[in-house]
Amino acid sequence: xxxxxxxxxxxxxxxxxxxxxxxxxxxxxxxxxxxxxxxxxxxxxxxxxxxxxxxxxxxxxxxxxxxxxxxxxxxxxxxxxxxxxxxxxxxxxxxxxxxxxxxxxxxxxxxxxxx
Amino acid sequence: xxxxxxxxxxxxxxxxxxxxxxxxxxxxxxxxxxxxxxxxxxxxxxxxxxxxxxxxxxxxxxxxxxxxxxxxxxxxxxxxxxxxxxxxxxxxxxxxxxxxxxxxxxxxxxx
Numbered sequence: 764x765x766x767x768x769x770x771x772x773x774x775x776x777x778x779x780x781x782x783x784x785x786x787x788x789x790x791x792x793x794x795x796x797x798x799x800x801x802x803x804x805x806x807x808x809x810x811x812x813x814x815x816x817x818x819x820x821x822x823x824x825x826x827x828x829x830x831x832x833x834x835x836x837x838x839x840x841x842x843x844x845x846x847x848x849x850x851x852x853x854x855x856x857x858x859x860x861x862x863x864x865x866x867x868x869x870x871x872x873x874x875x876x877x878x
Numbered sequence: 879x880x881x882x883x884x885x886x887x888x889x890x891x892x893x894x895x896x897x898x899x900x901x902x903x904x905x906x907x908x909x910x911x912x913x914x915x916x917x918x919x920x921x922x923x924x925x926x927x928x929x930x931x932x933x934x935x936x937x938x939x940x941x942x943x944x945x946x947x948x949x950x951x952x953x954x955x956x957x958x959x960x961x962x963x964x965x966x967x968x969x970x971x972x973x974x975x976x977x978x979x980x981x982x983x984x985x986x987x988x989x
Contacts, residue, residue, distance in 0.1 A: 796977065805965060808977040819975055854921050864977055865910040865969050869921035
């Protein structure tokens with residue numbers, strides 16, 4: 764049973780470009796969570812999604828960031844017009860339908876570097 | 879909003895028991911507490927989860943006092959491979975769900 768998959772594992776972008784991060788949850792999981800981790804810091808919650816619905820986006824920056832979890836396919840975290848401060852590790856986690864995130868299973872992360 | 883704080887770092891020796899405490903003074907009645915382990919360049923790995931009193935699994939124990947304002951992760955007989963950062967996560971279930979990670983404790987196990 765494959766775990767949470769994220770790709771790409773590393774992403775380099777120049778300022779002003781778009782970054783698109785993908786997350787495939789564990790099989791059977793319909794809840795997805797995105798977190799950001801700055802170097803030497805803890806994880807900060809960004810958004811919680813269920814299939815086709817954003818449940819909680821209280822941790823998302825108001826501009827340039829968006830997330831979706833379509834009926835088919837992976838969840839996408841999209842960052843438009845990236846700036847150097849967006850450089851971080853972005854982790855995705857998933858949980859089963861019966862859970863509301865009490866136990867989350869994390870992917871390996873995508874490390875974004877903005878030049 | 880619950881704020882979670884942990885000691886920044888701890889050192890221990892192989893074979894010792896390690897206890898890491900997380901403070902979450904504003905925890906609400908129905909909030910859950912989960913602990914994760916993170917190695918460099920990897921995603922957090924689930925260790926244990928609890929709501930109250932004591933929970934034990936094959937790798938750790940979790941102690942939560944009656945007032946639930948703190949929780950303690952106990953790792954029995956640590957080894958060098960337990961060197962990692964340990965995070966507590968408070969899952970706030972009242973109203974809109976919120977997920978508050980602690981500041982993380984960097985555990986270094988020495989030979």
